[in-house]
Structure formats: C-alpha cells, structure tokens
Amino acid sequence: MRRPGGSAQIPTGPATPQEMATPAILNRLDLKTLRLFAAICEDGTLNGAARRAAIAPSAVSKRLAELERALGCQLLARGPKGMRPTPAGETLLHHTRRMLASAEQISLELAEHARGVRGFVRVLANLSAIVQFLPDDLQAFLAAQGEIRVDLEERPSTGVVTGVEDGAADLGICAGGTDTRSLDAYPYRRDRLVLVVPAGHPLAGRDSVSLAETLDHDHVGMHRESSIYTALRDEARRLGRPLKLRIHVPSFDAICRMTQAGMGLGVVPEGVHALLGPQMNVAAVPLSDPFAQRTLLLVVRPGALTPAPALLFAHLRAAG
Incomplete structure (x- = not known):
C-alpha cells in the first residue's frame, strides 16, 4: 500500500499460513494437472484418465496426490461407481472447467491473430437487440473492420449487466x-412493444390498445428473466389485475x-413482428402504455475498452 506522497509500505511480521500456502497451491494448478483432474471426474477412474492423456496410471495417481497435498484437502472419493469429486473437488472442478475453457479460447484467439486478425470483441445482448438491430449494425461494422472478430451471445438484460461487470x-x-x-450506460436504439393477436381477433383492428384491455385474455409470455415479461407483470400488478x-x-x-395457434395474446417488439408476423398471419396492435416505448442501452465498464471493442462501441453509438 502506498501513502499519498510517500514511499511504499513494506509488510512486516511473519507470513500467515495462508500466504505461505498460496504459491504452493498456484504451482500445482497447472493446466496439465487440471486436465487430468477433470478427466478423472468425468471418467470415474484413474485408468480412464490415463488413457485420455496417454500416460501411465501411476503418473496420474502421483499428480492427484500432489495436488491434494498442496491444496490440503481430499478432492476425490472412491464409490461403487468409481471415483467421484468431494465437495472440495466439486469446487475445483467448477473452476477447472472455466480455466480450461479460457485456455482453449486463448489458443483459438492467438491463432486468429497469427492469421492477421487485429482483435476480438465479446458482446452480450438481449434478444430484442439481436433480432431487430444487431444483424445490420454488425454487418456494416464487419464490412469496414474485416480483421476484427465479434463473439455475440444472447442473455436477458440483467445477465448482460452481470456479464459485462x-x-x-x-x-x-x-x-x-x-x-x-x-457500468456506464448510453442510449443505443428505441423500440416499441406491440400486442400480437391472431388474424380475425376482436382486437386486431384497433389502432392501439392498453395492457389493461388485454388482461381478460390468456397471454403467452417470454421466460421469467425477460425484461418484457417483467414489464408486463409489473404493470399488471400496478393495475391490481393478474396477468393470465x-x-x-x-x-x-x-x-x-403460439399466438397463431390460439394459445393466447403475446407482446413483442414492433420490429420483431415486422420480421415474423406476416408469415405467421398474426396481427400487431401498438400498446398505448408508457412502458411500451423503450430505449435499449449500450453498457460498458468505465475505462475498460481496448482498441477493437472501442471501434465497435463507437460504431454502435453512431448507428443508434
């Protein structure tokens, strides 16, 4: 720790047992040992893991024993169906899978750099943005920045925030x-929610409709983490009515x-209906409620953009 205007403080006193153990633990968490550990968990036997790694079972057993000794806990227990991870082993297996996936991604991305790729951008987006806006926006970006790779993943809005954080x-x-x-948040696009109804439904010819007028009907809704479902649920509660x-x-x-099949009324973004509604013969009626007018947000960690993500960020802000 550094005092303002002063020199760095040097910790004094003996290291704690935890501090002394940390280097030994980290030295044992090499990728080869972690792959062997994951293989034992998946196969249930030392011999199976040894066959995968093309090494002797005794070598696998030795690495496992050294890993358990370094971590100070038992990672695997023998059972009637083979070796299974202990609670500590389950924790290590969870992190091991993430580490191995990251190592594989590093390998793939560095190989892409060797072939001339200038950078990677990882994007999380809700379904509304992916269906309505990102196909055209990303196509235009990649046409201008062909040496940048974009990895796009769909998540609900709360999951987007968590993932970026x-x-x-x-x-x-x-x-x-x-x-x-x-996170820093910036306006990206605006959209409007519409009610989708089967052709010939009594509401189909309306210029607009409020959610309150639909609450006597059955609804088909998105999953419970969806921002659209949350908005509908909260508005129905405000009205003191159940969302059926x-x-x-x-x-x-x-x-x-499902709406086409008569299962209930649905709510989707207007741009989604423009793409899907006509071919399914379902009509759209604009919702008149204030919550139906939405702004999609572009979110980033403060000061965290490297050159390739910064280019896409600027492009999406300009597109919006």
Missing part, C-alpha cells in the same frame, strides 16, 4: 430500466407461433 464481455446491450449498477399467463416460451418466434 464480471468481464465476460467487452460491452453489452440491455433494456432501458435495467439496473446497470457500476398461459405459457412461458424462450423466443419471439415461439410467441408468434
């Missing part, structure tokens, strides 16, 4: 109204298909 992505796109916590949700589905095309 945790460093799983460089930037994210979520629904307005989402708690963006420590007949079924949860995972996607907008499923909402339109």
